[in-house]
Amino acid sequence: MAVPKKKTSNSKRDKRKATWKRKATLQAQKALSMGKSILTGRAEGFIYPQPDAEDEEES
Structure with a gap:
């Protein structure tokens, strides 16, 4: 027969929530x-497409 699970303590719940929020804040x-x-213009470790001069003239 199925048995109900034990209740998670408030401190465990709060700890998990704090970890999740901290990760989101860091990102x-x-x-x-x-x-x-x-x-x-100081980005050195990130590569992204630069608009060409030809593309700017067409727009």
Whole structure:
């Protein structure tokens, strides 16, 4: 016969939630930093397509 699982303690639940939020915050900081470095032209470890002069004239 099926037996109900034991209840997870609040501290375990909160710890998992804090870890999940911390990971999201770190990823957001990295994305913002990369975006800023690309806009300033200082990005060295990130390759992205540069618009050609011909493409700008057509637009």
